[in-house]
Structures are given as structure tokens and as C-alpha cells.
Amino acid sequence: MQKSQGRAWPHSVSTALLLMAPFDFLASLAMDVYLPVIPQMPNALDTSAFVVQLTLSAYLLILGLGQLVFGPLSDRIGRRPVVLGGSVIYALSSFGLAAADDGGVFLALRLLQAIGASAALVATFATVRDVFSGRPESATVYGLLSSMLAIVPAAGPVIGALLSDTFGWRSIFVLLGTLAAAASIHAFLNWRETAPRVDSTSRSSIRSIFSSGPFWVYTLGFSSAMGAFFVFFSISPRVLMDVAGYSQMAFSVAFATVAVVMMVAARSSRKWVVAWGTRRCFATGTVLMALGAMILALCTIQGKPGFVAFIMPMWIIAAGIVLVVSVTANGALAAFDDKAGTAVALYYAIQGVVVSGLGTLATVVFGGGTPWALVGFCGVMCGVNVAGICWLTRRSRT
Numbered sequence: 001m002q003k004s005q006g007r008a009w010p011h012s013v014s015t016a017l018l019l020m021a022p023f024d025f026l027a028s029l030a031m032d033v034y035l036p037v038i039p040q041m042p043n044a045l046d047t048s049a050f051v052v053q054l055t056l057s058a059y060l061l062i063l064g065l066g067q068l069v070f071g072p073l074s075d076r077i078g079r080r081p082v083v084l085g086g087s088v089i090y091a092l093s094s095f096g097l098a099a100a101d102d103g104g105v106f107l108a109l110r111l112l113q114a115i116g117a118s119a120a121l122v123a124t125f126a127t128v129r130d131v132f133s134g135r136p137e138s139a140t141v142y143g144l145l146s147s148m149l150a151i152v153p154a155a156g157p158v159i160g161a162l163l164s165d166t167f168g169w170r171s172i173f174v175l176l177g178t179l180a181a182a183a184s185i186h187a188f189l190n191w192r193e194t195a196p197r198v199d200s201t202s203r204s205s206i207r208s209i210f211s212s213g214p215f216w217v218y219t220l221g222f223s224s225a226m227g228a229f230f231v232f233f234s235i236s237p238r239v240l241m242d243v244a245g246y247s248q249m250a251f252s253v254a255f256a257t258v259a260v261v262m263m264v265a266a267r268s269s270r271k272w273v274v275a276w277g278t279r280r281c282f283a284t285g286t287v288l289m290a291l292g293a294m295i296l297a298l299c300t301i302q303g304k305p306g307f308v309a310f311i312m313p314m315w316i317i318a319a320g321i322v323l324v325v326s327v328t329a330n331g332a333l334a335a336f337d338d339k340a341g342t343a344v345a346l347y348y349a350i351q352g353v354v355v356s357g358l359g360t361l362a363t364v365v366f367g368g369g370t371p372w373a374l375v376g377f378c379g380v381m382c383g384v385n386v387a388g389i390c391w392l393t394r395r396s397r398t
Contacts, residue, residue, distance in 0.1 A: 010192055013141065016131065019190055022183035023087065023124045024145050025152060027117040030094075030176060031059060031233070032156030035255070036248040037169045038237045044169060047103025053368065055107055056234055057360040059114040064352010066118030071126065071345020078195045079123040079130070080187075086119025087184040094177035098170040116180075118348075125344045129333070130194035152259075157252040164248065209336060209343055213395065217388035218331035219347050221282055223354035224381035225324040228289060228317055230359045231374045232258070236310075238369040244306050254311050261315045265322035278327040279392055285327075286385040288320030293378035300371045310371055317378065324385075 011019065034041075041052045074082040093113040100106040125145075132141050163171045209215055236255060240246040246254065273281050296313035303309065329347070336343035359377060366373040 011190070015190075017141065017145075019187060020124045020127065021145065022179070022186070023083065023117075023120040026090065026176065026180055026183065027063065027121045028152040029156050029179075030090075030113060030117060031056065031230075032152055033160040033176065034169065034172050035157045035233055035237050036161040036252055037164050037172070039241055040169070042103075045101065045103040045106050047106075049368075051103045051107060053234065053360070053363065055110045056230075057356045058107065059110050059117075060230060060359075061352050061356035062111050062114035063118045063121070064349045064356070066115050067122040067345035067348045067352075069345075070119040070122045071342050071349075074123045074126050075195060075342055078193045079127045080191050080193045083120050083123035083127075083191060084184060084187055086116045086121075086123065087180055087187060088116070089113075090116030090120060091177045091180035091184060092116075094173045094180060098173035098177065113176075122345050122348060125348075127194050129344065155256075155259075157255045158249075161248045161252040206342060206346070209346055212335060213391065214335070215332045215343075215347075217392055218278075218282070218328040219350050220354065220381075220388060221286070221324055221385050222328035222332065222347065223351040224289070224378075224385055225285070225321040225328070226351055227355040227359045227381060228374065228378050229321055230355045231362055231377045232314055232317070234359065234363050235368050235371070235373050239305050239310055239371060243369050244304065244310075254307055257311060258314050258318050261318045262322050265319045266326070269322055269326040272323065273326055278331045279389065279396075281323050281327045282331065282385070283389050285320040285323030285325075286382050286389065288323065289317050289378050290320075290382040292316030292318075292320060293375050293382070296371050297375045300375070305371055314374075317374075 037044075038052060038056075041047075041055075042049050045052070070082055070086070090113055093109050093116060096109045097106060097113065100109055128141055128145070159175070160172050163169075163175060233255075237251060240251045240254060241248070269281075272284075276284070292313050292315070295316065296310070299305075299309035299313055332347050333343050358380070362373040362377040366376055
């Protein structure tokens with residue numbers, strides 16, 4: 001299948017980021033912003049703690065799996081209609097969540113919100129591949145979009161706690177809906193189509209992605225990093241508020257320190273990527289994640305979790321997460337510029353399945369009120385990463 005080059009993007013880098021960054025930001029914010037009210041949600045919705053946990057896990061699963069549909073769709077019909085449709089669905093479902101008073105309805109609307117976020121996110125990153133692949137600006141764009149991983153966790157829980165204390169938990173979802181509506185209007189007025197013109201996404205294209213060893217190594221590496229953070233934010237409200245006795249605001253501030261570490265790491269990660277290269281950065285990030293998990297295990301054995309015993313080891317894991325995430329996209333997707341939408345979709349879909357599946361399993365098996373879920377997840381996935389790094393090293397020598 002032949003493709004023409006992508007269509008010209010008429011915007012500067014800064015203008016492009018103002019268009020694209022809100023969709024990356026909102027997809028992440030929907031996971032973090034209501035963490036401070038998680039303990040009170042079962043009573044508020046007359047449901048169980050398990051259903052509330054599902055609103056986190058199912059969101060992430062659909063966020064990934066939905067891209068299996070929306071990635072190829074964006075290759076066929078274009079990035080613009082997919083990003084606009086997704087953002088409108090996200091906005092409407094967010095307003096619906098603000099009015100929900102039943103656990104089942106809330107879960108269904110979270111799934112719809114994830115569908116919207118999935119469409120907008122895959123179209124956004126496919127646009128990045130269309131416009132900036134092979135250009136020096138790509139490092140800046142990927143770095144800034146990846147830094148959302150740090151900015152959102154820092155801001156999200158604090159925003160959620162302030163809104164909940166002042167206006168009640170429903171105001172959190174009113175904010176999400178309002179921001180999504182504003183981003184939709186901005187995109188409708190300014191987003192230009194970038195997708196190369198294609199007739200279809202062939203099965204051979206998908207097979208070529210699935211048969212790529214580097215794609216699997218780096219995609220599973222991305223899954224390990226995102227999964228570690230998912231388990232952390234899934235268990236941290238119960239570990240810090242229920243077990244350690246933190247208030248909503250104290251929890252939010254403690255949680256934000258992890259995000260600050262991630263922001264600092266993100267600012268320096270580009271320097272290490274240039275100096276070390278993709279594979280070495282991936283290996284170093286994996287070592288940091290494993291080291292942080294080992295320290296967390298030792299602290300958990302010694303006594304009750306708290307700031308020193310839970311948050312500070314997470315700082316080391318967080319630095320590793322950022323280093324891994326800073327290189328996995330280019331490592332996994334480098335060979336697929338001609339089918340960017342499909343490749344990005346598979347990259348995020350596999351990550352969503354691994355994170356929501358293994359992450360939720362770790363939380364259920366070890367319990368949501370103990371750090372052992374995070375230790376267990378990091379142990380398993382860092383082992384997978386080490387195996388992948390060994391394979392890449394052997395491959396480079398042949």
C-alpha cells in the first residue's frame with residue numbers, strides 16, 4: 001500500500017502545541033483529578049469500592065482498546081473528524097458524570113468518557129507523527145507532550161481536592177466537561193487535516209507492526225512505566241488516607257511531590273536521551289524502577305506506610321518511569337511513519353490492556369491498601385523489560 005506525504009500543517013510549533021496539548025492533558029486529567037474523593041465515592045454513588053476501582057481500571061482499558069478502532073479510522077477518514085468527535089463525546093460524558101447518582105450509570109459514563117478520550121488522543125499523536133516525524137522539532141513536541149505525565153498528577157489531585165472541598169465532587173466533572181468543550185471549539189476552528197490519503201489499512205500493515213520485535217519490547221516497556229504509575233495512583237488514596245490517616249489536601253500534596261520529581265526528570269531526560277541513546281535510557285529507567293520497588297519493599301516490611309516509607313521510594317520509581325517513557329514511543333514507532341495512526345493505536349491499546357489487566361490484578365491480589373501491589377507489578381514488568389533489553393542487545397550484535 002502506498003501513501004502520499006502528509007498534508008502541510010500551517011501552524012508553528014507553539015500554536016500546534018496549544019491545539020494538541022489539551023487533549024493529552026484531558027485524557028490524563030480524567031484519571032487523576034478525582035483521586036482525592038475516591039474513598040467517599042462508594043457512599044456518594046451507593047455502590048461498592050470495587051465498582052469505584054473499576055471506574056479507574058475500565059477507563060484506562062477503554063482508553064487503550066478504543067484506539068484499535070480510532071487509529072485505523074483516523075488513517076482512513078482523517079485526524080480532524082476523529083479528534084473532534086472524540087472531544088465532543090468526552091465533554092458530554094463529563095457533564096453526565098457530574099449528574100450521575102448511581103454506581104452503574106457512573107461506570108457507564110466513565111466508559112463513554114474513555115471512548116472520547118481515546119479517539120482524541122490517538123488522532124493527536126498520529127498528527128504529531130504526520131507533521132513532525134524526521135524534523136528536529138519532534139524532540140521538543142514529544143518532550144512537552146510527555147511532560148503531561150508529570151504535570152497532570154501534580155495538578156490533578158490538588159485541583160480535585162480544592163473543587164470537592166469548595167463545591168462538592170460533582171464540580172470536578174463539570175470542570176472536565178467545560179475544558180473539553182473549549183478544546184473542541186478551538187480544534188473545530190483551527191485543526192487542519194494532516195493524514196496522508198489512503199484507500200485502506202491493510203492486514204499486512206497490522207501484521208508488519210505485530211511482527212516487529214522492537215515494537216513489542218518498547219511497547220511493553222511503555223506499559224511497565226504507565227502501569228507502575230497506574231498502580232501507584234490506584235492504591236495511594238487508600239494507603240495514605242485510610243491507612244496513614246492523611247487528609248484529602250495532605251494526600252494531594254504528598255502525591256504532587258511525586259509529580260514534581262517527574263517534572264524535574266522530564267526536563268533533563270532529553271539530555272540523557274541524546275547522550276545515551278534509546279536503548280541505554282530504557283535500561284537505566286528500568287533499573288531505577290526496580291531499585292525503587294526494592295526500597296519500597298524493605299520500607300513496607302519495616303512498618304506502616306507514610307511519606308518516607310511510601311512516597312520517597314516512589315520518587316525513584318517515578319524518575320525511572322519518565323526515563324522509560326521518554327524513549328519508548330520512538331523506539332516502538334520509528335519504523336511505521338507510513339501507518340502512524342494504526343501503529344500509535346496498537347501501541348496505546350497494548351499498553352491499556354497490560355496496565356488495566358495486570359495493574360488491576362496486582363491491586364486485587366495484594367489489596368488496595370498496601371504498597372505490595374506496586375512492588376509486585378514493578379517486579380514482574382521490570383523482569384519483562386530486562387528480557388527485552390537482552391534481546392535488543394543480541395539483535396544489535398548480529
